[in-house]
Amino acid sequence: MQDTPTLALTFLEGCQAQVDTELERLLSDSPAPSLRLQEAMSYSLLGGGKRIRPALCLAAAQAMGQDAGKALVPACAVEAIHAYSLVHDDLPAMDDDDLRRGRATVHIAFDEATAILAGDALQTCAFGWLAEAPGLSDATRLRMVSELARASGQAGMVGGQAIDLASVGKSLTIDALETMHRHKTGALIEASVRLGAMTADPASADQLERLTDYARALGLAFQVQDDLLDIEGDTEIIGKPQGSDLARDKPTYPALLGIDGARAHLTTLLHRALEQLDGFGADADPLRAIANYIVVRSH
Numbered sequence: 001m002q003d004t005p006t007l008a009l010t011f012l013e014g015c016q017a018q019v020d021t022e023l024e025r026l027l028s029d030s031p032a033p034s035l036r037l038q039e040a041m042s043y044s045l046l047g048g049g050k051r052i053r054p055a056l057c058l059a060a061a062q063a064m065g066q067d068a069g070k071a072l073v074p075a076c077a078v079e080a081i082h083a084y085s086l087v088h089d090d091l092p093a094m095d096d097d098d099l100r101r102g103r104a105t106v107h108i109a110f111d112e113a114t115a116i117l118a119g120d121a122l123q124t125c126a127f128g129w130l131a132e133a134p135g136l137s138d139a140t141r142l143r144m145v146s147e148l149a150r151a152s153g154q155a156g157m158v159g160g161q162a163i164d165l166a167s168v169g170k171s172l173t174i175d176a177l178e179t180m181h182r183h184k185t186g187a188l189i190e191a192s193v194r195l196g197a198m199t200a201d202p203a204s205a206d207q208l209e210r211l212t213d214y215a216r217a218l219g220l221a222f223q224v225q226d227d228l229l230d231i232e233g234d235t236e237i238i239g240k241p242q243g244s245d246l247a248r249d250k251p252t253y254p255a256l257l258g259i260d261g262a263r264a265h266l267t268t269l270l271h272r273a274l275e276q277l278d279g280f281g282a283d284a285d286p287l288r289a290i291a292n293y294i295v296v297r298s299h
């Protein structure tokens with residue numbers, strides 16, 4: 001039997017290949033009349049990325065005993081929302097980043113207006129794809145559209161981004177930090193798992209609740225690890241001592257809890273996530289493996 005990191009990597013690589021092929025198909029199915037816009041959308045959507053959210057969607061379908069193929073288009077829809085959020089997050093009016101995934105961000109490689117439009121179009125693609133996702137009943141597709149809208153809009157990711165922008169330079173309590181992350185990154189991670197689970201029609205309320213709690217803990221764990229990796233990245237790249245970004249003007253877990261405290265919190269969150277999978281059997285092994293991978297990942 002494969003060990004957990006190997007199982008996670010094998011599963012993630014399989015998902016990446018499947019999702020990339022499907023994203024390419026979906027994008028080329030309804031091309032933009034502007035080649036520049038189409039290229040910017042492809043650049044953002046097909047330019048790498050770990051595909052963790054689609055993998056969670058496929059793994060959740062499998063945990064519910066479903067054919068993961070039914071979750072493929074929902075998985076692509078979640079990734080399109082993720083891609084749009086990164087394009088807009090990198091814009092000068094937001095984080096003003098020139099680099100993502102080791103290459104120029106969309107507004108640098110193209111221009112700002114094209115990046116805004118590419119993000120807008122990727123967002124609408126997500127809902128169009130979901131509305132026509134094969135192998136699901138109309139009622140399930142409608143529930144999925146509603147779920148993804150709630151998770152990505154003002155009550156979810158966009159709301160979290162607004163809290164984030166407002167909190168620059170302020171000191172936050174750990175509760176306020178968690179509220180921000182639950183919305184900004186957690187809501188989409190939760191939706192990834194819930195959409196996968198909803199391919200079981202009807203999904204049992206108890207199982208859906210347990211998978212939601214798994215995703216909630218995992219979403220926070222993802223963010224804690226992201227904060228820890230940022231510190232390690234600073235140390236490797238510019239030789240700053242560990243913890244030197246505690247003084248950054250963005251609130252982070254290590255800034256609030258210290259590096260050891262953040263690591264301990266990460267372990268607690270991982271256990272909380274894994275506990276929710278008790279009773280799901282071997283079908284939930286990919287979900288277990290992804291959780292373990294998220295806390296040991298190096299990028």
Ligand code: GRG
Nearest residue numbers: 049050051052085088089157158161184185226
């Ligand atoms: C602009 C509406 C709007 C929302 C932006 C999610 C988000 C909200 C911004 C992303 C900014 C960011 C770097 C957040 C930290 C955690 C995170 C979501 C990292 C990127 O996700 P990965 O690691 O990225 O899954 P890849 O490149 O693997 O797809």
